[in-house]
Amino acid sequence: MAQHLTMNDIAQMANVSVATVSRVLADSPNVRAQTRERVLEIVKANRYEPSYIARSLSAQKTHTIGVVIDDIANPFFMELAKGVESVVRDRGYTMLLTSSNWDWHKESVLVRTLVRNRVDGVLIAAVHPESDSTELLKNTEVPFVLMNCWSSDETVSYVSGDSVAGGRLAGECLLKANVQQYLCLVGVPHQSSEERAQGFIEAINAVDKGESLHVYRDVPGFDDGYRIVTGLIARHRLDAVKTGIFASNDFVAMGVVGSLLDHSIAVPEQVSVIGYDNIAFAEQCRIPLTTVNQPKKTMGELAAAALITSIESGNPGCEQLLLRPRLVVRRSCQPLTG
Amino acid sequence: MAQHLTMNDIAQMANVSVATVSRVLADSPNVRAQTRERVLEIVKANRYEPSYIARSLSAQKTHTIGVVIDDIANPFFMELAKGVESVVRDRGYTMLLTSSNWDWHKESVLVRTLVRNRVDGVLIAAVHPESDSTELLKNTEVPFVLMNCWSSDETVSYVSGDSVAGGRLAGECLLKANVQQYLCLVGVPHQSSEERAQGFIEAINAVDKGESLHVYRDVPGFDDGYRIVTGLIARHRLDAVKTGIFASNDFVAMGVVGSLLDHSIAVPEQVSVIGYDNIAFAEQCRIPLTTVNQPKKTMGELAAAALITSIESGNPGCEQLLLRPRLVVRRSCQPLTG
DNA sequence: CCACGCTGTGTAATCGCTTTCATTTGCAGG
């Protein structure tokens, strides 16, 4: 089936050698105008499409950037990927997007696959602590840039958000909401969710007004947020006391809000909720979400640009960026002024 | 840089020929156990990763499936892609996901790029009428399956939803909502949005009760839905008359709801709204959305399975599926019983 | 009229792997 034409076929039809065809297709100047035209005509007439596979093998360059994210259906990662994609395409590369579905083991398998596919560089969002992805990349000397997490290794490039600062913003916002207890819901044990929680806790503890602070871990998604809050309501931990809840991402926050509303607890009157990421839907959910914005698209763009620059320059050129988060106040948590 | 080890390097270190290394890596039975071990040891010790590029060139097969969608940050396409990805990965392929950003021209460029990358097959969501993608694929004899749209060409495989039926479901639902005028917002001029509108209009016209029906076209996204409705409100076309609005996708519906609420028009009390697709957020938006569900993930899975089967069997094997849509009643449109 | 240089084209090596075919090795049976 799918018997593709080869450059040789075209060469024969045009009565020239493959070298000439190659030159025509590469816009090399050393081809007679007449020959060029004839070749191009035959190429077009026969709908010849050159094989990038062969080209890559010969050129030792695939013009492909591998991207590893955690969840392909998650708006946060998708906006990130969109940023990556735009830069990658502009600079003449193709993006190979893969997703680990939050599986730490799969992540290193994916990176391995990318290396085998000889991508020119790799972008990874949120490396898992247990994963050996970065080690593999270092050993194979494939350029890579981390996204949405950072590394203390000075040779590793990354573009991330300042999660501690973001968590602090959330905490400060909730401090002004005049609540009597704080809840902090931490997602999967990632660097960034841990840091968000850390910043939040710091901010709360910096101003001890005698409120209580409870931390719940392993609350990664909508359902988990919903479940936890539903459990707390059942134990009458939320209906009597005015509460502020910080969720380490907007999904969890939406789950929290969902459960509260379903149990007739008013947001933000009885419980204030604040999320993280500012995904596109945060504005349109049942109670528009107060949240900490991350410049997702920018993050993807910067990471991709840094990677490609490093690829093309040939030297590692370490770029370490921490993007500033920004508080977005909507309805779910409204700080009392003064 | 990134000087990858080659099979030759491994062969020399192990004092065998490349053929033997290749056999070891391919799990060929004709290798002495002792030799196999020695080779594997060296492979592991040196972290050798075989080049899929070279392999593909030699084998004339890339084990890669190209996927073209319209928007990489759109939950509908992403759930579709997730379905595709799971099947593709299970069957030992890699998914190459590309997005056209709703640009008709870019779509055929993308398909061309996929062909040049010699993907083993292509999945396209929503081919644009003006695009020549399918023609290119037919000519190059690359197997492909359409998703979320269908073709009258009996040689073309597709897996889609029955949009006319879905539109009809929406219409029937709105008919029971006891409104005095109907609005139908149609998205980009795609086959599927046109058919959704068509089914809707059919359903409304089948039961003429004297209500008026207005159709607005080119309303593809959230902002467009918001804008249109805001305009109508300004002209007092929505505040006096009880209205039912059908939006050809959930984004538009959310825009519609957003504008209505922002202008203090009650949903569904004054205006009933119904969307299409049942994206994950439809349940969690300001007013939980009544909508027509499409089995997005299933669609992706079936399309991918059909494609890979056709690739591996070697014959085109035409599969044409129209999946049944299902009405999901939530708050934004509640039909009065009886 | 010849040497020189430039343009245009072809030849062949190369990229890293698979696979066929030939050859070597090992081992059992006579």
Added chain:
DNA sequence: CCTGCAAATGAAAGCGATTACACAGCGTGG
């Protein structure tokens, strides 16, 4: 100890492009 057959291995030809190098043709200047 030799024959024969099967198992293990190697040599080499692709796969489809790129590209260094060789060379043919041809106009120009000495």
